[in-house]
Amino acid sequence: MFGKRTGTPAPAAKPPPPASAPEPLVAVVEAPASPAVREIAAETATLFGGTDQRYAEVKQKIFAALVEAVDLTALGKLNATQVREEIADIVGEIIAMRSIVLSATEQQKIVGDICNDVLGLGPLEPLVARDDIADIMVNGAERVFIETAGKVQLTDIRFRDNAQLMNICQRIVAAVGRRVDEASPICDARLADGSRVNVIAPPCAIDGPALTIRKFKKEKLTLAKLVSFGSISPQGSRLLEVIGNCRLNCIVSGGTGSGKTTLLNCLTAYIDKTERVITCEDTAELQLQQPHVVRLETRPPNLEGAGQITMRDLVRNCLRMRPERIIVGEVRGSEAFDLLQAMNTGHDGSMGTIHANTPREAISRIENMIAMGGFTLPAKTVREQIASAVHVIVQAARLRDGSRKITHITEVLGMEGDVVTLQDLFTFEIYGEDSSGRIVGEHKPSGLRPSFWDRAKYFGKERELSEALGT
Numbered sequence: 155m156f157g158k159r160t161g162t163p164a165p166a167a168k169p170p171p172p173a174s175a176p177e178p179l180v181a182v183v184e185a186p187a188s189p190a191v192r193e194i195a196a197e198t199a200t201l202f203g204g205t206d207q208r209y210a211e212v213k214q215k216i217f218a219a220l221v222e223a224v225d226l227t228a229l230g231k232l233n234a235t236q237v238r239e240e241i242a243d244i245v246g247e248i249i250a251m252r253s254i255v256l257s258a259t260e261q262q263k264i265v266g267d268i269c270n271d272v273l274g275l276g277p278l279e280p281l282v283a284r285d286d287i288a289d290i291m292v293n294g295a296e297r298v299f300i301e302t303a304g305k306v307q308l309t310d311i312r313f314r315d316n317a318q319l320m321n322i323c324q325r326i327v328a329a330v331g332r333r334v335d336e337a338s339p340i341c342d343a344r345l346a347d348g349s350r351v352n353v354i355a356p357p358c359a360i361d362g363p364a365l366t367i368r369k370f371k372k373e374k375l376t377l378a379k380l381v382s383f384g385s386i387s388p389q390g391s392r393l394l395e396v397i398g399n400c401r402l403n404c405i406v407s408g409g410t411g412s413g414k415t416t417l418l419n420c421l422t423a424y425i426d427k428t429e430r431v432i433t434c435e436d437t438a439e440l441q442l443q444q445p446h447v448v449r450l451e452t453r454p455p456n457l458e459g460a461g462q463i464t465m466r467d468l469v470r471n472c473l474r475m476r477p478e479r480i481i482v483g484e485v486r487g488s489e490a491f492d493l494l495q496a497m498n499t500g501h502d503g504s505m506g507t508i509h510a511n512t513p514r515e516a517i518s519r520i521e522n523m524i525a526m527g528g529f530t531l532p533a534k535t536v537r538e539q540i541a542s543a544v545h546v547i548v549q550a551a552r553l554r555d556g557s558r559k560i561t562h563i564t565e566v567l568g569m570e571g572d573v574v575t576l577q578d579l580f581t582f583e584i585y586g587e588d589s590s591g592r593i594v595g596e597h598k599p600s601g602l603r604p605s606f607w608d609r610a611k612y613f614g615k616e617r618e619l620s621e622a623l624g625t
C-alpha cells in the first residue's frame with residue numbers, strides 16, 4: 155500500500171538511498187546530471203537573490219520532476235498530512251539527487267509551495283491560514299484582493315495563469331461533490347474549515363474565474379467584543395440581551411458583510427439552555443452553545459437539476475419538529491411567510507436575518523418576498539402578519555470607513571391604517587469624521603418606553619431593561 159516509506163529518509167544534503175532499497179513506495183526517476191538538471195542547479199544557485207520570476211521557474215521544474223516521479227492518483231488516497239510528508243520526502247530526494255543548492259529554509263519554502271499546489275489552495279493557502287482576513291476575492295489569475303479590518307486591499311499574490319486558478323476552483327468544489335466548468339460555470343462550496351466559497355467561471359466571468367471566499371471565523375464575536383469595537387454601546391448591548399432573554403421575535407437587517415450573521419449568533423447566546431432550537435441555514439455558520447439544538451442546511455440541486463432542498467422546505471419541516479424557537483440564517487424568499495407563521499403561532503423568540511438597509515426597508519423586503527412567493531394575500535393582510543409577528547428589528551451596517559455598527563434597535567409597534575408603525579429604541583447618530591477619516595458618532599437611546607415592557611417584567615428583566623434604556 156502507498157504509505158510512509160520504511161527506513162530513514164536520506165537527509166537532503168546526502169545522496170538518496172540506493173534504488174534497491176526495500177520496496178520504495180514511490181519510484182524516484184533517476185536522472186543524475188542530465189542537462190536539464192544542471193540547468194536547475196545553476197538557476198537555484200542565484201535563486202533567492204534573483205527575481206520572483208526565477209523562483210517560479212525553478213519551482214516549476216522541481217514540480218515537473220515530482221509529477222514524473224510520483225503517482226499523483228495514489229497520493230489522492232492519503233490524507234493531507236501524509237501527502238505533505240510524502241511530498242516533502244520526494245522533493246528532498248529530487249533536490250539532493252540533482253544537486254540543487256538550496257538552504258534548509260529555501261527547500262522548506264519550495265516544499266510548502268508545491269504541497270499547496272498539489273493539494274491545497276496554491277497561492278491562496280497563506281491567505282486562508284491568516285485569521286485576520288474576512289474575505290478573499292480572486293478576480294482572475296492576476297488580482298487577489300483581501301478584506302482585513304474592514305478595508306479591501308490588493309495583495310501581491312498571483313496565480314501562474316487562469317488554468318491554475320481554475321484547477322484550484324475545481325479542487326475546492328470537487329471536495330463537496332460538485333463540479334464547475336463551462337457547462338455549469340456557477341458553483342457554491344465550502345472549504346474544510348467551514349469558509350464559504352463561490353466560483354463563477356468563464357464564459358460567465360469574462361476575465362477569468364472569479365473566486366470569492368468568506369472566511370469562517372472559529373472565534374465568533376460576542377456582544378462584549380462588539381461593545382469593545384464600538385459597534386454597539388454597553389447600554390445597547392444590554393438591550394439586545396433583554397431582547398434575547400424575553401423571547402422577542404427578532405429580525406437582523408443589514409447589507410452584505412455588515413455583520414448580520416455575527417449579530418444573530420450573538421443574540422442566540424441569550425437563549426435559555428432548556429429550549430429546543432432549530433436552525434435553518436444555506437451554509438451552517440451559526441454556533442449555538444445550547445445543548446438542545448438541531449441544525450439544518452439547504453441543499454442545491456445536483457448536476458441533473460434534481461434533489462434540491464430549499465429554505466422553505468426546511469422551515470416548513472421545522473414546524474413539525476416541535477421547535478421552541480426557529481432561527482433562519484438568511485431569509486431570502488418565500489420562507490419568509492413560513493417564518494412569520496411560526497412567529498405568530500407560539501414559536502416566540504424566533505429570529506432571522508434579512509438583506510435591507512433600514513428597518514423600514516426590512517419590512518417592505520419581507521412583504522415583497524411574500525408577494526413574490528406567489529401568495530395571493532392583500533398587501534394589508536401581509537403587513538398585519540408582519541406587524542404581529544416581528545417584535546424587533548436590529549439594523550447592522552458597514553459604514554464608509556469600514557467600521558461595522560449597529561445603527562438601529564427598532565421596535566415594531568403595530569399598524570396605523572395601512573402602515574406598519576416602527577419605534578426606534580436605540581440609534582447610532584453620526585456627528586462627522588475625525589482627521590483620519592474615521593466616523594465619529596454615538597449610540598443613543600431614544601428614551602421611549604418599549605411596548606414589550608410588560609413582557610420584560612413577566613420574564614423578570616424589568617430592571618435590566620430600564621438600565622439599558624437609561625430610564
Ligand SMILES: Nc1ncnc2c1ncn2[C@@H]1O[C@H](COP(=O)(O)OP(=O)(O)O)[C@@H](O)[C@H]1O
Binds near residue numbers: 385408412413414559
Ligand atoms: N461589529 C463587528 N466588528 C468587526 N467585525 C465584524 C463585526 N461584525 C461582523 N464582523 C466581521 O465581518 C465579517 C462579515 O460578518 P457576517 O456576520 O458574516 O456578515 P453578514 O452576515 O452580514 O454578511 C465577518 O468576518 C465578521 O467576523
Ligand SMILES: [Mg+2]
Binds near residue numbers: 414415416484
Ligand atoms: Mg450572513
